[in-house]
Amino acid sequence: MDMLIGGKHVSSDDVEEVKNPYNGEIIDTVPIAHLQTADLAIMEANKAKDVLIEMSAFKISNKLYNVVEKLKEKRQEFAELLTLEVGKPINESLMELDRSIETLKLAAEEAKRIYGESVPLDAGLNGKGFFAFTQRLPLGVVVAITPFNYPLNLTIHKIAPAIACKNAVIVKPPTEAPLTVMKFCELLNEEFPGAVNTVTGYGSEVGNYLVSSPDVDKISFTGSITTGLMISQRAGMKKVTLELGGNDPMIVLNDADIDKAVTGVINGAFLNAGQVCMGVKRIIIDNGIADEFCEKLVKETEKLVMGNPLDSKTTLGTLISEKAAIQVEETVNNAVNDGAKILAGGIREGAFYHATVIDNVTSDMDLVVNETFGPVAPIIRVNNLDEAIGIANNTDYGLQAGVFTNDYSAAMRCAKEIEAGTVFINKQSTFRTDNMPFGGFKNSGVGKEGIKYAVAEMTKTKLIGLNLR
Template identity: 45%
Template structure:
């Protein structure tokens, strides 16, 4: 199926161009129109689910070696078109071209990992005679696909987050329907082209473009959808859990990630890593550093170098190789971030640099003395703003890091191994990065959070576990 046919399949009727039948995908940098995609409605989503349900049996019956081949071929295709993919990511979203290239490389890695893990979908034998009455029995367990998976992805990683749902789903023998962000649907459609070119049968990966309020509820509530994989905000995640009914749910719901800098840390290393973690993709990163707790003896030194590093950031044209940071995804998001910063300032916070908006652009911003009950402290800002805090000791840093109802990942900088292990044990988070920013991640590791940061784990191997069920088989043998 070519791109135009893929766009038409679950959208408006031909020639009907009015009243939200089409979505205009615009570049947030200058609001220029990139492309239109269909704004599907509930009828189109029902149709997509019906067709994908029929593809469940096809997905199950594809032999493992063929799944491996398809995923590797798709990875090859993405790699061969890496510059086209990168330009699409950069234009439809917020990433600079250099950031976009890294996302494409990660997508290729995610698809290849999915191919590798397809061959490792194994069970094991069970010694039933370990329990009295289990004598004379022989058996095992194995994993089988859940069936039809519904996936909803956000705008900030429009290709690799899609791959993290589609790759494991296909590797484990499922079919999947994806509802990408209406702001950044083009990368998901391009990945569909790559998988089709690689030989994936029709109906195993379906992309439905539309607005969440019109198609999302159908996907979430439909009984044929046996699992939901969602990446997004806490409120949307809570709404999904109320509507989904009895089906598997995997969610990554973001964070306001903390980093701790202890007095024995390499301050220059901590500054460079923390700044990158705070301002990558204009701060629109679920793992991005939002709060930094610095022990008093190195606080002034850290702040001095952090400001120097931040003010050197080059903000501008996303496609310019020299640009470090582009715009936020919409001007409305930039206005929201601006209002959160202003609220903190009105309540006593101090602005050290940044705090300026130009359309959808918002300058890298550093705050100190932020009251703990401000929105920018307790919620996920999802913008290029970091708050620096002086703490007296490690205990204070851990307590403050755990203050809020998030727990995705955290970072700690220290040369002391005992302190590192103590912080690891006490931090309420799904991941702790030692001498690294909270935003470090590879695509093979388990990824997810505690508290309001989500349910379950992604990372290819771990997503496959979520996307399969366990079946036990037991033979009662006749004795001679």
């Protein structure tokens, strides 16, 4: 599949194979771009931004709705490609398509709601006789660097608001899973020729170049802390949004509905084989109910079905690669060597890693100190709420958190004291609607996504003042 630059297909003599993590088969190849190609994309995006600025909000909105309809028509086709390159079960891919369609709709709606405001200058000294108002203007060119785990939806969370507020976009798709993103950009190009450009290749070359270019106005990145820090250092005065992952806790207090909490872990720790930034990474549970909770969790975990991700019966797919599965395996084994106990799973088969429940985990184990990107549910037992909140906050991350309890006094204390961008009560951290503000504290990043909030990050505010005296 070729890159798309200035509305035209661009190839390269160098190519990268995209492989199916389930069976290792080559799905397609994509070009390996170099600096000259990245420079061409920047030039074309800067041309396209001037065309977008001249479009009315009405036209932008209608064109985005056209893309919604096109994606609906190709829903099954996109979902199957997504499953082939990522390894997630087909039913999860279909859910990602449904979310992507809704995210596009939100952007189409938001394109008509980019408001300024009147400013009462007479509230300030010497302001009497003046009238002022603000406008929110596009930044210009947005570079979107996207991850492999939800490649389509997370890319749309960057592209759609950028287009809604009349920015041109350069997309650097994930190296491991670029095809669905590139195919979607083809749909966008039908409505917005030249406004969305795709550049494939290595982050160390083209990624660095795009981030550092003075002709780029905004970087929106989802990925690792290491890369996020590098981007923030090289971006200069550009606006930057960084979504850098999480180590999300789920606190289960002794008065919680255990069955609901178990369901929360199943949906939160094993979704997309645990490759979710807001997935349940640490289960912090009151000792008084821990044994019953673990027994029920193991029973439900063992119901998950591993197999061909294209089979609708499969509920647990592969990790993105065998290398990723080996890394999870080593992390779990290290925890066992340090005293943790596997209650279910703990087995790797190629790029598959069995859904794993592991008890007797302590908060200093690497399994829970760092973000483990795999289907692992680590149990940390505590004796009281103070201890639970302390462990929840004992991390460099602060993306989302979940608390299960029927004591709303305890729930509100958790909501106040847990250091995370979002705290859900009686729901696991993986819950997200595509209109909500999404983004964390600490090393989980800076800025917010969610269409309305992303638009705010992708615009600049100008004040216009009139002297009426």
